[in-house]
Amino acid sequence: MTNVLQVEAVSRSFGDRQVLKDVSFTVRAGRMTGFVGANGAGKTTTMRIMLGVLAADAGEVTWQGTKLTRELRQRFGYMPEERGLYPKMTIVDQIVYLGRLHGMSADAARRSTTDLLERLNLGERAGEQVEKLSLGNQQRVQIAAALVHDPEVLVLDEPFSGLDPLAVDVVLGVLRERAAAGAPVLFSSHQLDVVERLCDDLVIIADGTIRANGSRQELRSSYALPRFALEVDTDAGWLRDEAGVTLIDLDGPRAVFDLAPGTDDQDILRAALARGPVRSFGAVTPSLAEIFREVNQ
Numbered sequence: 001m002t003n004v005l006q007v008e009a010v011s012r013s014f015g016d017r018q019v020l021k022d023v024s025f026t027v028r029a030g031r032m033t034g035f036v037g038a039n040g041a042g043k044t045t046t047m048r049i050m051l052g053v054l055a056a057d058a059g060e061v062t063w064q065g066t067k068l069t070r071e072l073r074q075r076f077g078y079m080p081e082e083r084g085l086y087p088k089m090t091i092v093d094q095i096v097y098l099g100r101l102h103g104m105s106a107d108a109a110r111r112s113t114t115d116l117l118e119r120l121n122l123g124e125r126a127g128e129q130v131e132k133l134s135l136g137n138q139q140r141v142q143i144a145a146a147l148v149h150d151p152e153v154l155v156l157d158e159p160f161s162g163l164d165p166l167a168v169d170v171v172l173g174v175l176r177e178r179a180a181a182g183a184p185v186l187f188s189s190h191q192l193d194v195v196e197r198l199c200d201d202l203v204i205i206a207d208g209t210i211r212a213n214g215s216r217q218e219l220r221s222s223y224a225l226p227r228f229a230l231e232v233d234t235d236a237g238w239l240r241d242e243a244g245v246t247l248i249d250l251d252g253p254r255a256v257f258d259l260a261p262g263t264d265d266q267d268i269l270r271a272a273l274a275r276g277p278v279r280s281f282g283a284v285t286p287s288l289a290e291i292f293r294e295v296n297q
Ligand SMILES: Nc1ncnc2c1ncn2[C@@H]1O[C@H](COP(=O)(O)OP(=O)(O)OP(=O)(O)O)[C@@H](O)[C@H]1O
Pocket: 014, 019, 037, 038, 039, 040, 041, 042, 043, 044, 045, 046, 190
């Protein structure tokens, strides 16, 4: 499989502190991939290494099987953690300028800028200075800056943080379009619940180590134990003592619990009925945030 962006066995230390430990994952072309982990997990450091801003101590990053070079990275779109916009420049001048830096003709840069600003609902503000914009709108300008040269690959550090729900949808639409056109789109977030909603694939990092990499469905089915919800008339605390049951949540007569492999859910239902009426009983699908609780701690 060569049509992927591949991070292979990347390690990095700052002083005697190792912040990336043998990090490997793939970002597939045509997919939105969420890169999730708590603050300090190593997302920004990984992305900086992917973009060549920072060197790895070991390992490498390849695109379509080729080790990244400065020329290859010119065809990438990058949204860094530190948002480096020129506060006094107008939005339109700024994006056109960045397009020109990537080798676009003045015409092409202007066309692409106009189109992007329209898509991002910034068309009417194109002549305003960046510093006059709200932070959410500055963030949209930053997205335009990453996309203006029609990049082959997108690597975005927290593109959705600080956006209201409407803006999230607008930005998501623009990024999905790029993915549909064949680009791999990697974006980081410290909110697994948000990412789960927005992406096709996930890479989960905790404490500098990759915990999981795959599609949403794969991760759900490979990590989740069968989970059930039960509602009875009286306190459901007795579930705690049932073999094979791990209580996830108990609220008086309502309980959510996982079942160990080999435990029959119908045995639990019978045990509940033996104690009184059962109002509801059924399987529930845990969210990835619930499966990987530690990511958000
Ligand atoms: N230049 C540096 N010098 C020393 N330590 C660093 C440097 N850059 C990052 N670190 C440390 O490396 C670890 C990983 O940081 P990184 O910024 O990659 O995490 P992150 O997952 O992006 O977190 P956040 O969501 O907070 O941005 C942190 O403990 C951080 O303090």
